[in-house]
Amino acid sequence: MTVDELGTYGIERMDDEAIERFLSVRSVGILGLPASGPPYLLPMSFGYDGGRRLYFSFLVGEESRKSELADRADVCTVLVYSAETMFHWRSVLLRGPIRRLSAEERSELPASQTPTWQPELIRTASDRGETRMYEFEAESWTGVSHAIRPPAYDERSSRD
Template structure:
């Protein structure tokens, strides 16, 4: 099968929004001097063009240092049901810390975010920061093709 034969559909803005609304995890890419630093991250989504990340840990955290040293990042989220049914969205955007006094405004988004139990437990005793990822651009692709050799008999 060649790339030309792959049945890819580029998602429009509404499809990307719907996809993000149903995802809870992805990979945040932060720039470094050498290679990007990739982090699996849970996120909250405001149904528009903003994601929210909760960081747990003190100021010595590498991810906290990298995110505070940049204002640009990328984020990838995806779903892969099978080799013939998958979709992904790649977002590029601006990242900024949200001051504690603004957290009340985004409580519903933060409460809807999925977090592993270990993170939930750490939030009780560790320093917590919330970051806003404002999307500048996004692209999404969906593949729902049939496996090679599977022909649909349209005469039936």
């Protein structure tokens, strides 16, 4: 079914303003990089510029598949979602190019646009490994939301 057909069930398309508001309060998504087989999917924290750009910090060692794939990618995708309950969730899919920032570009990036949340493991490991900053520019995005009032307890069907 299409999003429009699902409208009767409470699915709504998000407009640009709603997508921007959603991205401004989220900090984690799934980065999908093209690979020779299935896409390479990574949960990643990100910074957001309030417009169309997300920023990712990669922790890399001598070999880094994500860095190698990102450097070769013409286009990639990012999925950012929130699922508070089965009755209230939002999802935004972004598509566009990703590129590694130079040391100069990285130093000029405001702290407000760098990833604000990262697992402690990444923070600790970054003291011993190299980090690279990547900029993703959304050339297109789509968002959907579902926010309905849950049925009363006695209206719900049981799976027992």
